[in-house]
Amino acid sequence: xxxxxxxxxxxxxxxxxxxxxxxxxxxxxxxxxxxxxxxxxxxxxxxxxxxxxxxxxxxxxxxxxxxxxxxxxxxxxxxxxxxxxxxxxxxxxxxxxxxxxxxxxxxxxxxxxxxxxxxxxxxxxxxxxxxxxxxxxxxxxxxxxxxxxxxxxxxxxxxxxxxxxxxxxxxxxxxxxxxxxxxxxxxxxxxxxxxxxxxxxxxxxxxxxxxxxxxxxxxxxxxxxxxxxxxxxxxxxxxxxxxxxxxxxxxxxxxxxxxxxxxxxxxxxxxxxxxxxxxxxxxxxxxxxxxxxxxx
Amino acid sequence: xxxxxxxxxxxxxxxxxxxxxxxxxxxxxxxxxxxxxxxxxxxxxxxxxxxxxxxxxxxxxxxxxxxxxxxxxxxxxxxxxxxxxxxxxxxxxxxxxxxxxxxxxxxxxxxxxxxxxxxxxxxxxxxxxxxxxxxxxxxxxxxxxxxxxxxxxxxxxxxxxxxxxxxxxxxxxxxxxxxxxxxxxxxxxxxxxxxxxxxxxxxxxxxxxxxxxxxxxxxxxxxxxxxxxxxxxxxxxxxxxxxxxxxxxxxxxxxxxxxxxxxxxxxxxxxxxxxxxxxxxxxxxxxxxx
Numbered sequence: 001x002x003x004x005x006x007x008x009x010x011x012x013x014x015x016x017x018x019x020x021x022x023x024x025x026x027x028x029x030x031x032x033x034x035x036x037x038x039x040x041x042x043x044x045x046x047x048x049x050x051x052x053x054x055x056x057x058x059x060x061x062x063x064x065x066x067x068x069x070x071x072x073x074x075x076x077x078x079x080x081x082x083x084x085x086x087x088x089x090x091x092x093x094x095x096x097x098x099x100x101x102x103x104x105x106x107x108x109x110x111x112x113x114x115x116x117x118x119x120x121x122x123x124x125x126x127x128x129x130x131x132x133x134x135x136x137x138x139x140x141x142x143x144x145x146x147x148x149x150x151x152x153x154x155x156x157x158x159x160x161x162x163x164x165x166x167x168x169x170x171x172x173x174x175x176x177x178x179x180x181x182x183x184x185x186x187x188x189x190x191x192x193x194x195x196x197x198x199x200x201x202x203x204x205x206x207x208x209x210x211x212x213x214x215x216x217x218x219x220x221x222x223x224x225x226x227x228x229x230x231x232x233x234x235x236x237x238x239x240x241x242x243x244x245x246x247x248x249x250x251x252x253x254x255x256x257x258x259x260x261x262x263x264x265x266x267x268x269x270x271x272x273x274x275x276x277x278x279x280x281x282x283x284x285x286x287x288x289x290x291x292x293x294x295x296x
Numbered sequence: 297x298x299x300x301x302x303x304x305x306x307x308x309x310x311x312x313x314x315x316x317x318x319x320x321x322x323x324x325x326x327x328x329x330x331x332x333x334x335x336x337x338x339x340x341x342x343x344x345x346x347x348x349x350x351x352x353x354x355x356x357x358x359x360x361x362x363x364x365x366x367x368x369x370x371x372x373x374x375x376x377x378x379x380x381x382x383x384x385x386x387x388x389x390x391x392x393x394x395x396x397x398x399x400x401x402x403x404x405x406x407x408x409x410x411x412x413x414x415x416x417x418x419x420x421x422x423x424x425x426x427x428x429x430x431x432x433x434x435x436x437x438x439x440x441x442x443x444x445x446x447x448x449x450x451x452x453x454x455x456x457x458x459x460x461x462x463x464x465x466x467x468x469x470x471x472x473x474x475x476x477x478x479x480x481x482x483x484x485x486x487x488x489x490x491x492x493x494x495x496x497x498x499x500x501x502x503x504x505x506x507x508x509x510x511x512x513x514x515x516x517x518x519x520x521x522x523x524x525x526x527x528x529x530x531x532x533x534x535x536x537x538x539x540x541x542x543x544x545x546x547x548x549x550x551x552x553x554x555x556x557x558x559x560x561x562x563x564x565x566x567x568x569x570x571x572x573x574x575x576x577x578x579x580x581x582x583x584x585x586x
Contacts, residue, residue, distance in 0.1 A: 038402055156418055163415030166403045169392050170464065173364050173474075174416045175384015217402045221448035226402045 006247040013246045021140055022252075025198075026238035028147045029208060032192045033238075034231030035154060037213025038223060040189060042165045046210045047096055048085055048186070049193055051103040053205040055081030056194040058110035065117045071139050075146070075194040081106065082190030086183040143195050150188050161185055162223060200238075204253040208234050211260040215267035219274075233263045317342045317472045317504030318363060322372035325358055331528040332358055336372070338523065338532060342471065343502040345495065345518050347509055347535075350525035356508040359525075360474045363506070364390065377471050384416055389470030389503075391478040391494070394458045399450035405460045406432050406445045412464030435467040436460075439493050455486030462493045473497065475507045479514055487514040494518075512539070513560045535561070 013019050040049055059077015060070045081102070088098045154161075163171040164178040172178050189209075196205040212233030216226045241256030318340040325332045332355030340346055348356045361367040362374055365381040374380065377387040389412075397403075410432045414421055421428070436445045439459040444452055449460065458478055465473060473494065479487045495518045498505050507515060512522070512535070522538040524531045526547045531538050538544075539561045544552045553564040 041400070042402055155420055158420040159411075159415055159417055163411045166397075166401050167408065167411060167415075169395075170390060170412070170461075171415060172366065173390040173392070174412070175365070175382075176416050217400065221402055221404045221407075221446075223402055223407055 009247040010243065018136075019242075019246065021137065022242055023239055025140055025143055026242050027235060028143055029192075029196055029200075030212075030234035030236075030238035031231055032147050032150060033196065033208040034212055034234035035151065035227060036189055036192055037209060037230040037234065038217060038226040039161060039165055039185065040209060041213045041217050042162075043185070044095075045189065046206065046214075047099050048082075049189060049209050050206055051085060051099040051106075052078050052081045052186075052190050052193045053197055053209075054103050054110075055106040056190070056197045058106045058113070059194070060197065061110040061113040061117070064119070065113050069138075071142055071194075071198050074197045075142075075191065077106075078190040078194035078197070079187055082186040082193075083183060086186040139198060143198070146191050146195055150191050153184070153188060157181060157184065166223075200241075200253050200256050204257055207253070207257040207260045208238055211257075211264050212237060215260070215264040218264075218267040218271040233260065237263065315342070316340060316375070317344070317377060318506065319375045320372065321374075323362070323369050323374055324371040325355055325362060325367070326370045333525055333530055334528055336530060340472075340504045340506065342504050343498055344520045345498060345505045345507065345515075346521050346523055347507050347512055347515055347519045348523045348525065349509065349512060350530075351527075352510075354525040354527065356525060357476055360390075360476050360506065360508060363472075363474060364388065386468055387471045389465035389468060389473045391458075391461050391465045391473065391475040393477045393480050394454045394461070394482060396454070397450045397457065399448070401448070401450045403449050404446050405441060405449055405452065405456075406436060408449055408460050409435050409441075409445075409463045409467055413467045431467060435463040438466065439463045453486075454482050455489060458482060458486065458490045459493065462490060462497075466497055469501070470503060472504045472506070475505065475509075477508055477510065479509065479511070484514075491515050491518060516559075516561065539563075 040046065056074040056078035059080070060074035062077065063070045063073020066073070084102060085099055088102065160171065160176045161181050163174070164176050164181050168178055193205055193209060196208055200208060213226070213230040215233055216229035220226050220229065237256050237260035240259050242252055244255045244259075245252045316339040318338065320336050320338040323336040323338075324334045326334075338346075348359060350356050358367060362369055363376050363381050365383040365385065377385065379385065410428060413428065413431060413435075433442075436442050439462050441456070441459050441463055444456050449457060452460070461478065475494065478490055478494070482490065491514055494505060494507070497503055507519075509515060512519070516535060519535055521532060522535055524538050524544070524547060527549075529547055531543055531547055533543075539554050541552065541554045544554055544563060548565065550565065555562045555564055
């Protein structure tokens with residue numbers, strides 16, 4: 001562990017192309033996760049993200065077995081999962097149980113597929129906990145291309161999507177196509193999740209997709225500010241996690257999750273402190289109810 | 297989505313007046329063989345305040361859904377602000393039931409109001425930010441919501457949230473305001489604040505108001521006419537015409553007493569099913585909705 005702060009070694013490793021590629025991949029992923037995160041949190045989709053990531057593992061395992069590109073397999077698995085989850089759970093009341101059922105089955109299939117695969121065990125492990133340093137140029141191109149696509153679609157649908165996410169009933173009444181936006185957003189999340197599976201692995205994708213956004217939403221209610229903060233937190237976690245993992249040669253996932261969780265704890269404490277301060281000032285707003293401007 | 301756009305006007309009934317804010321002709325809505333209401337003719341003039349009353353499941357909310365373009369009529373025609381109902385008509389404002397928003401939702405009061413202005417538009421809306429902010433501020437001022445405009449909506453009281461809802465509905469300057477039980481679960485003081493805001497708007501801007509409610513008393517002083525729906529039948533008229541023992545007994549086809557106590561109206565039914573004072577259902581959600 002004393003290698004953790006061996007900056008010379010870190011600087012040395014940064015010379016390598018594959019390390020730079022990994023950092024670039026992490027930066028792209030952090031941006032995507034940060035931008036999507038607050039909407040995922042608003043829509044209560046954390047478990048759906050988890051389900052989608054597990055099922056992208058199934059897709060990756062299938063691709064491994066079939067001998068096609070694992071990244072594309074994971075992508076296909078995540079998109080299918082996002083669509084299936086979106087279509088099967090149209091009511092929020094049974095959303096979680098649908099995800100649970102589909103997720104368990106999908107993981108079982110993935111395990112079976114890996115068992116069929118005759119190759120090395122490290123490949124199997126990589127899909128679960130990530131192996132970002134194995135990202136090659138082709139994967140980077142796929143990652144970049146998908147990221148640009150996701151961001152463009154999100155830019156186009158952002159306002160009605162936010163409306164539908166936080167205030168679905170009025171959004172519907174105002175003509176927002178809420179039924180169309182849900183599956184579109186699910187696919188965007190699915191793509192981003194599949195890309196995350198490549199880098200931090202299926203099991204830890206939540207560390208980038210959910211934790212930074214949840215932390216940001218703890219300390220601000222401004223949707224725009226929450227998005228900016230979530231991007232910053234996700235970048236710090238993803239890029240910082242890789243940098244820290246370089247010298248000790250430890251798994252990237254451990255550092256990414258540790259950093260994002262630390263940020264979350266700090267934001268949580270900050271929000272508690274602010275709440276306590278806010279309660280003392282809260283007298284103002286109840287007085288405003290008692291003497292409403294309109295009745296004067 | 298729209299209702300009988302091309303239907304020829306029925307000569308037997310007078311054609312819908314061009315100046316009516318809302319106009320229904322022979323409007324019928326049914327789910328399968330269950331008829332919510334039938335042959336409803338209604339003209340709402342600009343500036344008129346109509347209360348829509350009736351027991352649970354009588355199709356009050358469904359009437360609003362028809363006017364919002366979210367449901368087609370089974371028969372008949374509907375026009376609102378001179379057009380057939382269609383999704384996302386900017387000239388219609390909508391105030392929903394107060395429903396506790398999740399405390400964790402990442403949204404401030406001013407964002408909720410702003411979404412009423414341009415939340416339906418594509419893109420992220422970076423252009424015209426200053427103009428938008430001024431409009432949102434004006435809307436917040438009009439409902440006295442400035443003090444809590446920057447607080448997370450999930451932390452606000454029901455009354456504060458409903459004031460924001462009114463601002464959200466009014467910011468697009470609607471000609472018709474559709475309100476679905478906006479006073480539900482508010483205390484008396486906040487019921488008065490919210491209904492006064494809606495009344496103020498219709499007087500200032502001549503906005504027609506369709507106000508679905510299970511409790512007439514909080515809005516009784518504001519109401520011009522009542523549409524009372526029971527089991528497929530209906531009555532339309534001034535409160536003193538509709539809220540009588542005779543009319544409601546006919547409508548319910550059961551003995552009903554209408555009692556006036558200190559300027560309030562209470563409907564006392566022989567059957568407990570007539571009791572109007574229970575809080576409501578989350579919408580008349582019936583098969584085929586959405």
